[in-house]
Each structure stands twice: as structure tokens, then as C-alpha cells.
Amino acid sequence: MTVTHALEGDVLRRQDPELADLLLGERERQASTLQLIAAENFTSPAVLAALGSPLANKYAEGYPGARHHGGCEIADVAERLAVERAKALFGAEHANVQAHSGSSAVLAAYAALLRPGDTVLALGLPYGGHLTHGSPANFSGRWFDFVGYGVDAESGLIDHDQVRTLARTRRPKAIVCGSIAYPRHIDYAFFREVADEVGAYLIADAAHPIGLVAGGAAPSPVPYADVVCATTHKVLRGPRGGMILCGAELAERVDRAVFPFTQGGAQMHTIAAKAVAFGEAATEAFAVYTHQVVANARALAAALAAEGLVVTTGGTDTHLITADPAPLGVDGRTARGRLAAAGLVMDCCALPHADLRGLRLGTAAVTTQGMREAEMIRIAAFIGQALRDEASAPRVREQVRDLAGAFPP
Structure with a gap:
């Protein structure tokens, strides 16, 4: 197991044997059972090393070259490296790697493009939509007027006719395509066509397939969506965190929606680990x-x-x-x-x-x-x-x- 040496080292066991035993117990659980949760994976030793690096100590509010704290010279280089690797990996004009999670990335995308009360069309929760796609228990359902499309009762595939009809009748400000429980590829070209027809932004929530996209095993939403939200764990096999990809024209709006609108200081150790994962995914x-x-x-x-x-x-x-x-x-x-x-x-x-x-x-x-x-x-x-x-x-x-x-x- 990749964490063996860290957990069995003298430092943690001396300092906090109770927690050390818990972590070793989790190590044993992962090694002796089969992890079939679709959102989980095993990171590499290099990703874990970056997560435990000295960058965990660094406060770095803001963006490279414009931080609110001193001593960010190396942090700036690390974040720029993560950004450039993400842009190259996914063919995007801009990447924001500061989002703390997939939900944080979606929140920032909405903040960049929408205002409270705007209508949004997304896959309904009973059909595999995420909490951020309009759940009343989530900020999305409380702040925006979500309209849910569904899947065909016989095939289980997204009902494209319903999507087009709802878009034409409800005229949403944004259309979200993506799911946490839809096992088929999303037809991003179709969603782009519908979004253009009704003058809506297209947001792709690619938290699940983005790792497959990186490896060429799934179609990319980047050429079609105005904003792509994703996670860096799951198939991508990086640290737990979020990422946003977009065109250059939306870059400033997206960045300001992440910081200072929805988040504070960047987690620089996680950003460094994201850079490692992007490098691994390019192989x-x-x-x-x-x-x-x-x-x-x-x-x-x-x-x-x-x-x-x-x-x-x-x-x-x-x-x-x-x-x-x-x-x-x-x-x-x-x-x-x-x-x-x-x-x-x-x-x-x-x-x-x-x-x-x-x-x-x-x-x-x-x-x-x-x-x-x-x-x-x-x-x-x-x-x-x-x-x-x-x-x-x-x-x-x-x-x-x-x-x-x-x-x-």
C-alpha cells in the first residue's frame, strides 16, 4: 500500500498512536476489500507525497502574481504548473485549479454565469442528476429555478426531445449536462446546439468522465461547453479536489467566482498534487x-x-x-x-x-x-x-x- 511507510513511521505513532492505528485500520480495509465505489480510486505515491509536502503550510489567497500573502514565489510556480498541465491535457484555453471540490467548482460556475432566480435546465435528480443540479437541500435548488429533464423510460437514455422542448418553453439562462449515475456518453454536440438555439450557457459537469477524457477513452466536453466543471479524483486518480475549464473570454469571471466570491485561500498542497496527477494523466x-x-x-x-x-x-x-x-x-x-x-x-x-x-x-x-x-x-x-x-x-x-x-x- 502506498501509505505504508508514512503510517508506520515513528513520528505519527509517537505523537498520536490512536490516530495512527485508525489510519492503519483504513489501510487494511482498503487492502482487504474491493473498492467498487464509482467516485473512488487509489492515488499514486507521488500524489500522496505532494499532499504531505511543505506547501500544506503555505497561505496563498489570490492567484499567481497577485497574492494577498508574502512568500508565495514557489507556490506561484506550482500553481502555474498545474494550470498549464491542465490546459494542455484537456485542450482548454483556461483552467482554474483552486476549487476545493466538484461541488465548489459547480458553485463557482453558477456564480460566474448566473444570478439568483435564473432558470437552469439540468438532468433531474431521480435520473442521476447531482445535488448541485437543483436539489432543494443544496444551494442550487434554493438560489435558482431548476427545471429537470429525464431519460427515456424504455432505453434509459437521455430524452433529447424533452431537453429541446423544455429549453424552448422555459428559455433557461444555462443548461447543465452531466450526471453522477448515467453510464453512457453525453452528446455534448446536441446540448451545444440546443443551448445556442435558446441563447443559454452550456455547463458540462464532467466530474465522473473527466479522467476518461484525459486518457482518450471518452469524448471531451471542452470544445462544446462554455464552462466545464470536474473533480481531480475519481478516474483521474489525483487528490480530492475540483477544477474548472473554460474559454479565455470567461477566464476572469470564473477566477473571480472561485476567489474571492466562493472561496478563500487556495490549498497549495492539493494544487501541487493536482499538478502531479495531470502530469501522470498525460502519459x-x-x-x-x-x-x-x-x-x-x-x-x-x-x-x-x-x-x-x-x-x-x-x-x-x-x-x-x-x-x-x-x-x-x-x-x-x-x-x-x-x-x-x-x-x-x-x-x-x-x-x-x-x-x-x-x-x-x-x-x-x-x-x-x-x-x-x-x-x-x-x-x-x-x-x-x-x-x-x-x-x-x-x-x-x-x-x-x-x-x-x-x-x-
């Missing part, structure tokens, strides 16, 4: 990795269907799968708990056109561990066995432990 090895992530997801989706689960949209184009375990006699929440007991860690999510919860899982982390299609078939068999027979959990747990041990993270 051929990372491109090979992202294509294997997709191949694994397709193999896992097919194997889950063979086990009796209903895979939404009939499969996946990405790292992400959503599936209904109801044919095996359990709902999503029950299934998640039963699978956790067997060492299979994943999420549950809303299922389109149903008052039920399904399972959401992904292949980014297990692919980082080196697993391929054959292991995906084994994982699907574990899932099927654990769901059909609750008493089998201890037995499946041992098989999961053996598989995880053969592919240490």
Missing part, C-alpha cells in the same frame, strides 16, 4: 489504463446481467454501472449492506422511473490495482452469490480477501 500508460477501465466496466456489466441483475441502459460506455438487484429479491439499500458484509464496497442510487434504489458501482479503483476482465467476472459472481444467499457473506468475504490480496493497491 501513454494512463491512456492504456482508462481504456482498460472501460473494458472492465463493460465486462462487469455483462457479468452482472448474467447473474440476474438488471443493468440500466443495457450496459455502459464509461467506468460506471447502475443496476437493479430486485430480480434477486433485494432492494438497493439492502443489497449495499449485504455486499458490504461480503467485502464488496459500493453505493446505492435512484433508479429512473421507479420508487426503488439500485446499485451504483465503478471499475476505476480495481483497474488501478491491475484487475482485468477475468476478475470482473469473478466479482460479478461474488455479488450474485452474496445477494442470493445472505448466509454466504462470510464465505464470499474470504474469497474477496484473497482476490484483493492478489492485487494490492
Whole structure:
């Protein structure tokens, strides 16, 4: 495990043995179970090293060359490096790497382009939309008038006719395309066409697919969207954080929406770790990795269907799968708990056109561990066995432990 030496070192154990034991426990959990949460991955030792670097000590409000604190000479170079690498990686004219999270990035995008009360068209939450796409529990639903589009009841694919009709009737100030539980590629060209027709901004929330985009395994939203919001973890395999990409004409508005409007000081150690991740993502090895992530997801989706689960949209184009375990006699929440007991860690999510919860899982982390299609078939068999027979959990747990041990993270 990449954090072994740091956690077993004398400093932390001497200073805070209680916390050291907790972190070692988490290390063991990750190494002995299968991480199938679609939003999680394993970072490289280099990313972890940057996160624990002296830049963690540096206050750097503002932007390179215009900080509100002294002593930012090296911090400026580090942030410029992250920005230039992000721009080159995604072919963007401008990149802001200060956003603390994906939600922070979306908040800043809205702040740059919208005013409270503006109408926004986005994928409805029951169909895979994110909290920042209009949830009443979130700032987005409280500050803006969100209109939700959905997916076709039969195919599970985004209903493009509904999108166009709603755009024409509601005349939104912005259209958001992106999801946390939609396993297919987004047709960014279609959304650009509709946005242009009604005079709306197009915001792509690419938190999930941006890592695949970096490796050439998914289409890029950058040529089509006015603003692209993303995370730097998930498939991209960097530190937990956010990022915004846009054209030069919106650069100043986006930057001011991040700082000083929605955030204070930049987390320079995280920005340095983002720079490391962008550098890693520009390699051929990372491109090979992202294509294997997709191949694994397709193999896992097919194997889950063979086990009796209903895979939404009939499969996946990405790292992400959503599936209904109801044919095996359990709902999503029950299934998640039963699978956790067997060492299979994943999420549950809303299922389109149903008052039920399904399972959401992904292949980014297990692919980082080196697993391929054959292991995906084994994982699907574990899932099927654990769901059909609750008493089998201890037995499946041992098989999961053996598989995880053969592919240490």
C-alpha cells in the first residue's frame, strides 16, 4: 500500500498512536476489500507525497502574481504548473485549479454565469442528476429555478426531445449536462446546439468522465461547453479536489467566482498534487489504463446481467454501472449492506422511473490495482452469490480477501 511507510513511521505513532492505528485500520480495509465505489480510486505515491509536502503550510489567497500573502514565489510556480498541465491535457484555453471540490467548482460556475432566480435546465435528480443540479437541500435548488429533464423510460437514455422542448418553453439562462449515475456518453454536440438555439450557457459537469477524457477513452466536453466543471479524483486518480475549464473570454469571471466570491485561500498542497496527477494523466500508460477501465466496466456489466441483475441502459460506455438487484429479491439499500458484509464496497442510487434504489458501482479503483476482465467476472459472481444467499457473506468475504490480496493497491 502506498501509505505504508508514512503510517508506520515513528513520528505519527509517537505523537498520536490512536490516530495512527485508525489510519492503519483504513489501510487494511482498503487492502482487504474491493473498492467498487464509482467516485473512488487509489492515488499514486507521488500524489500522496505532494499532499504531505511543505506547501500544506503555505497561505496563498489570490492567484499567481497577485497574492494577498508574502512568500508565495514557489507556490506561484506550482500553481502555474498545474494550470498549464491542465490546459494542455484537456485542450482548454483556461483552467482554474483552486476549487476545493466538484461541488465548489459547480458553485463557482453558477456564480460566474448566473444570478439568483435564473432558470437552469439540468438532468433531474431521480435520473442521476447531482445535488448541485437543483436539489432543494443544496444551494442550487434554493438560489435558482431548476427545471429537470429525464431519460427515456424504455432505453434509459437521455430524452433529447424533452431537453429541446423544455429549453424552448422555459428559455433557461444555462443548461447543465452531466450526471453522477448515467453510464453512457453525453452528446455534448446536441446540448451545444440546443443551448445556442435558446441563447443559454452550456455547463458540462464532467466530474465522473473527466479522467476518461484525459486518457482518450471518452469524448471531451471542452470544445462544446462554455464552462466545464470536474473533480481531480475519481478516474483521474489525483487528490480530492475540483477544477474548472473554460474559454479565455470567461477566464476572469470564473477566477473571480472561485476567489474571492466562493472561496478563500487556495490549498497549495492539493494544487501541487493536482499538478502531479495531470502530469501522470498525460502519459501513454494512463491512456492504456482508462481504456482498460472501460473494458472492465463493460465486462462487469455483462457479468452482472448474467447473474440476474438488471443493468440500466443495457450496459455502459464509461467506468460506471447502475443496476437493479430486485430480480434477486433485494432492494438497493439492502443489497449495499449485504455486499458490504461480503467485502464488496459500493453505493446505492435512484433508479429512473421507479420508487426503488439500485446499485451504483465503478471499475476505476480495481483497474488501478491491475484487475482485468477475468476478475470482473469473478466479482460479478461474488455479488450474485452474496445477494442470493445472505448466509454466504462470510464465505464470499474470504474469497474477496484473497482476490484483493492478489492485487494490492
